[in-house]
Amino acid sequence: MKNHPQLPPAWADRLLKWLTPPHLREELLGDLHEQFAEQAEAVGSRKARRLYALEVLKFVRPFYIRERLRHLARLSEPDAGYARKEIHRPAFFHPTDMFRNYLKIAFRNLWKSKGYAAINVVGLSVAFCICLFLFLTAYLQLTYDAFHRDGDRIYQTYFVANDPERVSKTGGMPLPLTPALKSEFPEVEAAARVLSGRKSSVEWKGKGFEKLVLMTDPDFFKVFTFPMVKGNPDVALLELSSIVLSETTARTVFGSEDPIGKPIQIGTGPDRKQYIVSGIVADPPLNSTIQFDALTRIENRPGYASDKDNWNANSSSVFIKTAPGVAQASVENRLKPFILKYLGGTIEGLKKKGARPDDRGDLFALRLQKLADVHFSREINGGKGAPIALIYILIGIGAFILLIACINFINLSIARSFTRAREVGVRKSLGALKQQLFVQIWGESSVVCFVGFGTGLLLAFFLLPTFNAVFQSRLSLDHVFEPGFLAVILGVFLLVSLLAGGYPALQMARFNPVEVLKGKVSLKRPGILRNSLIVTQFAMSTLLACATVVAMQQVRFLRQQPLGFQSEQVVSLPVGSQSDGRQVLQRLRARLADDPAVVSVTGSGVNLGRGKDRVSSRSVFGFTYKGKGVATDWLLIDYDYLKTLNIKLLAGRDFDPAYRTDSVSRIIVTERMAKALGLKNPVGAFIKDDSDTTGTPMQIIGLVQNFRLYSLSEEERPITMHLSHSEPIHYIFVRVTPGSLSVTMDKLKAVWSEVAPQSEFMASFLDENIDAWYQNEAMMSRLFSVAAGIAILLSCIGLFAVALMVIEQRTKEIGIRKVMGAGVAGIVLILSRDFVKLVLIALLISLPLAWFGLTMWLNNYAQRIELSPWVFGGIGLSALLIALATVSYQSIKTALMNPVRSLRSE
DSSP, X not given: OOOOXXXXXXXXXXXXXXXXXXXXXXXXXXXXXXXXXXXXXXHOHHHHHHHHHHHHHTTOOHHHHXXXXXXXXXHTSOOTXXXXXXXXXXXXXXXXXXHHHHHHHHHHHHHHTHHHHHHXXXXXXXXXXXXXXXXXXXXXXXXXXXXXXXXXXXXEEEEEEEOSSOXXXXXXXXXXXXXXXXXXXXXXXXXXXXXXXXXXXXXXXXXXXXXXXXXXXXXXXXXXXXXXXXXXXXXXXXXXXEEEEEHHHHHHHHTTSOOTTOEEEESSGGGOEEEEEEXXXXXXXXXXXXXXXXXXXXXXXXXXXXXXXXXXXXXXXXXXXXXXXXXXXXXXXXXXXXXXXXXXXXXHHHHXXXXXXXXXXXXXXXXXXXXXXXXXOTTTTTTOSOOHHHHHHHHHHHHHHHHHHHHHHHHHHHHHHHHTHHHHHXXXXXXXXXXXXXXXXXXXXXXXXXXXXXXXXXXXXXXXXXXXXXXXXXXXXXXXXXXXXXXXXXXXXXXXXXXXXXXXXXXXXXXXXHHXXXXXXXXXXXXXXXXXXXXHHHHHHHHHHHXXXXXXXXXXXXXXXXOSSOOTTEEEEEOOSSSOHHHHHHHXXXXXXXXXXXXXXXXESSOSSOOTTOOOOOOEEEEEETTEEEEEEEEEEOTTHHHHHTOOEEEEOOOOTTOTTHHHHEEEEEHHHHHHHTOSSOTTOEEOOTTOSSSOOEEEEEEEOOOOSSOTTSOOOOEEEEEOSSSOOOEEEEEXXXXXXXXXXXXXXXXXXXXXXXXXXXXXXXXXXXXXXXXXXXXXXXXXXXXXXXXXXXXXXXXXXHHHHHHHHTHHXXXXXXXXXXXXXXXXXXXXXXXXXXXXXXXXXXXXXXXHXXXXXXXXXXXXXXXXXXXXXXXXXXXXXXXXXXXXXXXXXXXXXXXXXXXXXX
C-alpha cells in the first residue's frame, strides 16, 4: 500500500503502535495526526511527513525496545497461568533530557548560593592542588625501580655486623665478592658490580664534557632493564675498552653523528684512557636508583689490580638476579658458610669484641635486599635513599588536607539542606521520588567537585615550577596521565563526590514532606555528625601544627650540633673532571699567597656537606688489626687541612712539607679511630693489616678531635687522614678573614678562570653545604608548615561558613534575647561557646596523639630534642584563639544587628 501524500507515513504509524502501550495508543496517534495536519498546511505535506517521521523516531528508546521484546518473549511462553501485562511508560523522560534538566537546575541552585559554592570550590581546588603535588611526589618515590623486568628476582647484597656498640649495615662490597658468587652459586643467574663516583671528563675532537661514568660488569644488562637504542646488550661491555653512552650523552658529545665505533677519551692525568663506543642505551628514568651518563667495565677503576682480591676493600655495590623460583631465604642460608670461608677473620674479630649473634644466629652476615626496597634503605646506601616513612607521611598529609576540604563540603551541604527543606518538601509533594531527589542534589555536589578538581589541576599547572624550586623536586604533570595515576585521581574524585555530596543528598532525599512544609525541620540542635566533623578537622589541623613546630625545632637542633670543625668563613670549590685538582690547588695557593683576606688554602678528596655539584662520595677502608676488624673513613687531605677547618690537634703534629715520608706512610687519626684500634696513646704507633706481610706499616703522627665528615643520618665511622702526591684532589677549601667573604668570592671567581679555565666555577660557602645535609628534614618541616597553614585556613573557612549558617537559623532567638535585655558580650558568648567546646574536644584528642607520634619519630635520631609541654600548650591555645576569632566575627556582627530587623526577618 502506497503512502498518501496528505497522510502521515504508514510505516511510522505501525512503528508507533508497536512501541506504544494500548491505553496510550489512540490518544498519542490522535495528537500526532492533528499536529501533522497543521504542519501540512503551514509547510507543505512533504516536509510535514518528514517532521512526523522524526517525531515518531524520538520514541525509539532502548527502554521501550527492550521491554517490548521481553513482553513478546513472555507472550510466547506456554504458561497458561501467566497474566499478560501491558508495558507502562516510565515516569521520567529521555535520559538525555533528564540529565540536561538536572544540570540546568544544579547550575541555578549553585548560582543562587554563589558564596557557599565559592567556598567549596576554593577549598576543594586548593586541597586537590596540594594533594596532587604530594601524591605525585609519593608516586614517583614508590615507583622507583619498578620499570625493571623480573624486579622480584633482583637483590642488592649488604653486610650486617652485630658489633657490641651498635648493629651496622653497609652496601659497600669487596671487589672479589661478585666473581665468587657467580662461580659458587648456581642460583645466581647474573651479577653486576656498580661503582658510581663523581663525574669524569669525556673528550671527543678537543671538546670536553663532564659526565657521570658508571663502572660495572657485562652482566649489567642481564640484571637491569635499560633498553639499548643501538648495539647488542649481550656484547656491549665484553671488551675492557668498550663504553656505552646514554642517549643524551651521545647527542651532547657527537651531535647528529653516529657514535658507534668512535673513540673517546675519559678521565684526566694518569687515569686518562681511550674507549670505543659500543652501544647507546636509553636514559635512566627519574625514578631509577642507578643513574649514569655512560657505562664501562669496572676493571678500568684505578687501583683495581691491587684490590681485586682484597676482601676488606668495600667500594662497590653488588646486584644479583636469582634464577626463577629461587627463594631469598634459601640463598641467604647458603651464604653463611660462604661468609665464613672468605670473611672468617671479621667474624673472629667480632667474637673477641664480645659481640652476640642476632636472632638468626649471625655475628656477621651477607644478606639480600629486594630491589623495590633499595631506594628507601638509607643505612645500606649511605644515606642516599628516601625514608619510606616520609613517603607515607606525604600521603597522610595529602589525605588530611583533602579530608578537611570534604568535611567543609559536608558541613556546608548539611547546613544548606535545611534552607532548602521547603524546596525538597514541595517537590516531594508534587510526586518527586527519593531517587530523583538524590540524583539531583548529588549531581549539584558532583558539579562543584568537578569544578574544584579542574581548578585544582590548573593551579597545579601554574604552581608546579614554584613547588619544584622550593622543595628541590623534579615533578612533572606527565605522570598524571599514566594509567595508574589516572586511576588514583578518578578514585579520589569518586570518593570525594560520594563522601562530600552523597551523604547530604541522601539526608535531604529522606526529608518528610509533611514535616518540612509544617516547618518542623530546624538546625537549632546540631547533629552529632556535624560536630564530629568539626572536631575531626581541627584535630588534624592541630596535629599538623604540632608536627611543623617540632620538625623545625629538630632541624634547628641538628644544625646546631658541634661538627668538630669550623664551617664559617670557608669557601668550598669543586674542581670538576676537566682539570687536574692538584695542579689547580698549587696555582691557587700561589695566586692567593699574598692576599691578606685569605687565611689558608687546602684540598681534599671529598667535600664537606653537599655543594653545588651535588656529588657525595665515601671511601671506607677495612682491615684487621691485632685480630680486630676495623673500618675507617679513608680521607685524602692536603697540607693545612686542619688549619683551614680549625680542627683541634690533640697530640702529635700536622702534615708538613719538610717530611717527605708524610705522603707515603704517615696518617692522622681521630679519637674514635684510636679507640677502634685500642690505642690510648696512638701517636707514634704503627698499624698494619694482619694479613699483609709485605706492605709498609703506617705510622700515626697526629691525633685530632672527632669531627663530622658526613651527616647525622649516616653512620659515623672513625676517620683516618692521609697525604698523597698521586691521588686526585677533587675539592679545594679556602678560609678567609671575617667580613671579606663577598669580596674574596668575587676575586676567587676571577682567579679561577685563570687557574682552572676548563672547570666551571661552582663555589659555595661551607656552612651552606652543611645545611644541605639536613635537606630531607628541612623539606619535611616546610611541607608540614605549608600543610598545617592550609589545613588551619580550610578549617577556619569551614567553621566560619557553618557558624554563619547556624547564626542565620538563630536570628529570631537573637532578636528576642536583645529585646529582653541581653548585651552584645552575652550574645557572642552564647553563639561561640558551642564551637569553642568542639575545638577543646579536638585539642584533647589531638595533643596526646601528637605527643606520642612525634616521640616515635624523634626516636629515629641518635641526637634529638626533648618535647616540651609548653609547645603543645601554645599550639592548643593558638588553635582555640583562631577558632574563637573565626566564630566571633559573625557573632559580633549579628549581636549588633537591630532586634526589630531580626524579628522582622522571620
